[in-house]
Amino acid sequence: MTTGTTSTAGEPPLFGPQGQFGAFFDDPRWALALIRATVLEAAHPQVGAALADNSVFVTHPWRRLRNTLLSLRRMFDADPAVREREAARLNRLHARMNGSDSRERPYDAMDRSTRAWVVATLFEATVTMCRWGGQPLDQDTMERMYAEYRGFLAALDGDAGALPEDLNEFWRYFDRVVEEELENTEAARIILYRLFDHLPAPALLASAPTLWAAGRAVVGPLLGAITVASLPEAYRRKAGLPEMPGASTLMQGAYFAAGLARFLPEGWINAETIIDTLSLSPDSDDPRARTVAALAARVKRASALLRLLAPISEDPAPATPTGKNRRTAEEFFRHVLDQTGDGHLDWPDLAAMARELATRLDLDEPEETRLYDAFAAWWRELQTALDTDGDGRISAGEYAAAVPSLAGPALIRVAEVLFDATDKDGNGVIDATEHRALFRTAFHRDLTTTDATYSRSAFVGDFLSFMAGNRTNTPYDPLFSDA
Structure with missing residues (x-):
């Protein structure tokens, strides 16, 4: 087994449907793991500064998620031309992101070690989600998947040298970065303490703000507690993150429950379809719009009933327009x-x-x-x-x-x-x-x-x-x- 960027003779290709990334792309546990990986990325001073200055993940999280999933799908595509084109696009995007953080430390989204850390968090989060979901990966599978992620980095940087070649060395590298380089950055704090509490509704639920606020009031704190409990202990200690009693059990239970979805018939869960549906507005001409419109109408009625039964504080609504189709x-x-x-x-x-x-x-x-x-x-x-x-x-x-x-x-x-x-x-x-x-x-x-x-x-x-x-x-x- 190799940890390089190409597959050995007789083995399935690293990229495409037969790759390990493709096997996990629609796994519901990835939703939890991706949040965890994003916090660990944001805790790196360079990534955190770039996110704080340039990202729309707080105001437009669903847009950001959709674009991230599309990019990842392309970067692990079976066609080398698709991967090369997406890598070139990402490099152009990252080349435009540089500056200084609040402590006047320079950051550059093209920094090789920083980009390696982003790839490392995605790989580590996938391995961790499998372990907590009751499906730990064997050594050969982990090594093949690590080779895929090093191939991802090689497509961006020209080689994968910023990540250790050996998988065992990777775990030492990961622990060292967590211990020595991660910080309690503003971007990480926003994800943990603001994003879940103020997550805007996707287009599908935009017409039912009360129902969305009610669901968010329950799910938001749970996601926050699960995410904090899932972070490495060394980082929790460094950032002073409190751990609620029972949060570790809740976290492992959430991963295990999400992992049960692997027993559903193939194709029942499709990440891109779910995100596309959430992005549909009821008046869209998409073929799914009729179903979405009916669902939105029911959601709106449920929201009105909930407002009568238990008034909930919502996000400030925009001021009433001064005239038809007008705004201030x-x-x-x-x-x-x-x-x-x-x-x-x-x-x-x-x-x-x-x-x-x-x-x-x-x-x-x-x-x-x-x-x-x-x-x-x-x-x-x-x-x-x-x-x-x-x-x-x-x-x-x-x-x-x-x-x-x-x-x-x-x-x-x-x-x-x-x-x-x-x-x-x-x-x-x-x-x-x-x-x-x-x-x-x-x-x-x-x-x-x-x-x-x-x-x-x-x-x-x-x-x-x-x-x-x-x-x-x-x-x-x-x-x-x-x-």
């Missing part, structure tokens, strides 16, 4: 522009918009860079027009006071670049297939034209109108606002 500048700032949820508008917010658009359209170079450059130019224009106190970011007050300045030449350029990226065949109009690639739905009724296309001028006009904060219920709302 503060609402638009909070729900659309402030992608990272830190209360200010700065470059990471616009970069998150560009990243989501590039992901949806599955852009390669040079289209991806052209889109980022357009958003960067818009950010510079916004700074000049709205940053009145010169602190390098824009507050909600500064935005509201000068909102007419938002739609300048740079924003028009963003709309034009986005149109070109969406118009894959370059024929000067967006057809139904291209529209769905961006918005994941068919043409809106008010966009239907005689030739069933979307012209450049109409697209740019609608984009500018949306970005001016004047309209709601447009295709752009779920694109930038959905959790």
Whole structure:
């Protein structure tokens, strides 16, 4: 058995359906293990700083989860071309993330040792979830899986040298990083103490905030306790994390119960289908929309009944719009522009918009860079027009006071670049297939034209109108606002 990046003669390939990652991708225990791995990633100072500055995992966790699952599926695909293309995309994304943390320590998402730690947490979490789920892996299976994850790292970095070649040495490496390098970072604290308590509802349950708040009030603390109990003791001690009595038993019970799903018929649980369904809005034209709409109606009735029986404190609701399909500048700032949820508008917010658009359209170079450059130019224009106190970011007050300045030449350029990226065949109009690639739905009724296309001028006009904060219920709302 080898721990390299290729399989030996006579053995199934490392990647694809026959690989170990593929065998566990739809395993419900992965939901718990992925949270654990994310906390251990965020506890690394470099990763934690990058997450705090650039990630939308607090305000848009379902979007982040969907994109993460898609990326992992591609990185473990049987086709080398698919893996290479996704690795190149991830490298371009990470190359744009660098800066300094709150203690003025530099971070760089391309740092090899940091990327190795991210891969290490995914591997270790998978091994651990199997052990706690009553299905411990034998040595040969662990070594094959470790070879897969080293292959994952090699695809990103060119080689897997930042991770030990020997599996036994890996466990010493893992313990050393936990003991010597991990910290009680802000990002880790947010995941443990804020994310579960304030997790926004997915699109499917957005119409039933009371029911969502009730479920979250019960499940959130349980997930937090399970996650804390699952972390290495050395890190819990270093971070001063309290362990509730019985939390360890609860944690092992949760993993074991989730592990029982392996006895269900094959195909009953599909991670991507579940995430796609949660992301559907009841008015979507997706074939599953009728079922989703019926479920949403029942959920809404249950939510109303629950509100009558036991009023529950919910997240602050947005202010009532001043007119039909209208909203205030503060609402638009909070729900659309402030992608990272830190209360200010700065470059990471616009970069998150560009990243989501590039992901949806599955852009390669040079289209991806052209889109980022357009958003960067818009950010510079916004700074000049709205940053009145010169602190390098824009507050909600500064935005509201000068909102007419938002739609300048740079924003028009963003709309034009986005149109070109969406118009894959370059024929000067967006057809139904291209529209769905961006918005994941068919043409809106008010966009239907005689030739069933979307012209450049109409697209740019609608984009500018949306970005001016004047309209709601447009295709752009779920694109930038959905959790």
